[in-house]
Amino acid sequence: MTRLVHVSAPSGSYEVKIGSGLLPAIGQEVRAVTKAQRCAVVSGTNVYPLYGDAVHSSLECAGFETVSLVFPAGEQTKCLERYGELLNFLTYNRFTRSDCVVALGGGVTGDLAGFAAATYQRGVPYVQVPTTLLAAVDSSVGGKTAIDLPAGKNQVGAFYQPSLVLCDTDTLQTLPERELRAGYAEVIKYAVLGDPALFEALKNRSVDLPAVIETCVRRKAEIVAEDERDTGKRRLLNLGHSFGHAVESRSAYALLHGEAVAVGTAMICRAAQSRGLLSEADRDAVIALLRDYGLPTETTYSADELLDTLRLDKKISGGKLHLVVPREIGRCDILPVPEEELRAWLEAGLR
Secondary structure (H helix, E strand, C coil), rough: CCEEEEEEEEEEEEEEEEEEEHHHHHHHHHHCCCCCCEEEEECCCCCCCHHHHHHHHHHHHCCCCEEEEECCHHHHHHHHHHHHHHHHHHCCCCCCCCEEEEEEEEEHHHHHHHHHHHHHHCCCCEEEEEECCCHHHCCCCCCCEEEECCEEEEEEEEEECCCEEEEEHHHHHCCHHHHHHHHHHHHHHHHHCCCCCHHHHHHHHHCCCHHHHHHHHHHHHHHHHCCCCCHHHHHHHHHCCCHHHHHHCCCCCCCCCHHHHHHHHHHHHHHHCCCCCCCCHHHHHHHHHHHHHHCCCCCCCCCCHHHHHHHCCCCECEEEEEEEEEEEEECCCCCEEEEHHHHHHHHHCCC
8 A cells, every 4th residue: 555645845846756666666666756867876874785675676677877875874964074075076967957866765864856857957867766764754744954063063055855755664674773763752752742632642552653654744744835945834844843952062973863753852841841831741641752763861961061062053044043842732832932031941941
């Protein structure tokens, strides 16, 4: 069974296809959505050995010429140096605006390849092929692409929608347990944002993974259709991310993105409860669920350390950071917090 979610963003529409056994048909799928004659497969050293041959074989059977560029796995790959390497790779292989980039991997690969596709010759088509739970439920959908700077995460990027997202759930079977747990941090985020039924299903471990992916993608598609460029409602999807990005950057990316989001979610729940915005019961329920899925909820970094990083957050505008604050399980608000008040929020989140 293939699940279909249609994403209709102002800058472009596309399908997200979710199901088992989709990877062998990627050539036909790419052929259906682009006029490309050549495809550049961008992947990481952890994913390409598993699925690279199958992707190339399918693309070539569909008549595409293929080349590939494989980067070291890990967040450190999302940098200016690797971005430049990818752009030069496309240039040296004489790629044109009618050719296609295929991002085969998790969030790092999708972000890097997507940003290169957005900027190479002012934009070439690209296809997202997420192979992690985190990428499947979140980062592969919605058109956010970016690389990191030494000063902060995702500081250089573009909004650029893919032509297709092809999520073969079979690839999740080879996912290391730690990566799978990290993906559940984003699933829990969606439950806290607006789906109490999903929250209860996660608590009871009564979840079907393809159905969960579809649920999260549908929620994101609805938000992206209304606010593609993150100026209003889409900010809700940053639940746990402002504090989480600070923790992730401070760790020099020793923490996975999902792990850092889990810490950030626990922190904002504590801070919200301390201000009477969230009940103790809901605070405790969220933190307990994160822990039940093997995710961290604490950090040893001080408020001062995190504040230095948080001040670089790209969501700061007009001297205020738009924090996503849980009010109850299934409902969150966007709260503009002045920079001078951020230390107090951090301190409350660390208690």
